[in-house]
Amino acid sequence: MRIIGGKFGGLRLTPPQNLPVRPTTDIAKEALFNILENKGAFEDCACLDLFAGTGNISFELASRGAASIEAVDIHFKCLQYIKDTATKLKIDVIKTRKADVIKFIGSAKDSYDFIFADPPYDLSALPQLANAIINQGMLKKGGTMVIEHPSTRKMDDSSFYLETRKYGYSSFSFYQFT
Incomplete structure (x- = not known):
């Protein structure tokens, strides 16, 4: 797993093997960020990484100049890895929050310019996730969300x-709040 572009482009991330995650592959992540970069830069954006896992997406966003990133996950060891890696890289824009993401969405008060969600593929609420996030007011006007x-x-x-892009077994669905 590596950071694809930006300030830390090319840097390898080596999370512990025992984390309960399925990280986005480098090939899919590179394709995703090529699409997103064409839609606009991340500089000065408030970002939210739901089901953050290893922080793979959070670190990519930080590398590309995001102003703030909130990484939410239920697993303490995932969040500890994100915190430790952010400290080691001197990244101060990533904040972690331990929470059940579905409950977090239901009580969220903040809104974001960009939201990325990579839930467990067997999550029963997955088909309704986009509408739950948008209905809660979490995506700012003009903001983009990828699930x-x-x-x-x-x-x-x-x-x-907006659209869905397929990369083998994984797909990214794009939404924009207008």
């Missing part, structure tokens, strides 16, 4: 849906 999901799983219809 990673299995290519075989259909997401619920949303008036903010």
Whole structure:
């Protein structure tokens, strides 16, 4: 696993093997960030990384100049790895929060310019995730959200849906709050 672009581009991340995660592959992440870079830069953006796991996406966002990143996960060891790595790299824009993401969404008060969610592929609430986040007011006007999901799983219809890009077994569905 590596950071693809920006200030830390090329840096390898080596999380512990025992974390309960399925990190986004480097190939899929590179394709995702190529798409996102064409839509606009991350500088000065407030970002949210849901189901953060290893912080793979959080570190990519920090490397590309995001102003703030909130990494939310339920697993303490994942958050500890993110904190330790951010400290080692002297990244102060990543803040971690230990929470059940579904409960976090239901009580969220903040809004973000960019939201990335990479839930467990068997999460029962996955098809409704985009609408729950948008209905809670978490995505700022003009903001973009990406949800990673299995290519075989259909997401619920949303008036903010833009497109889905498929990368083997994984797909990214894009949403924009207008």
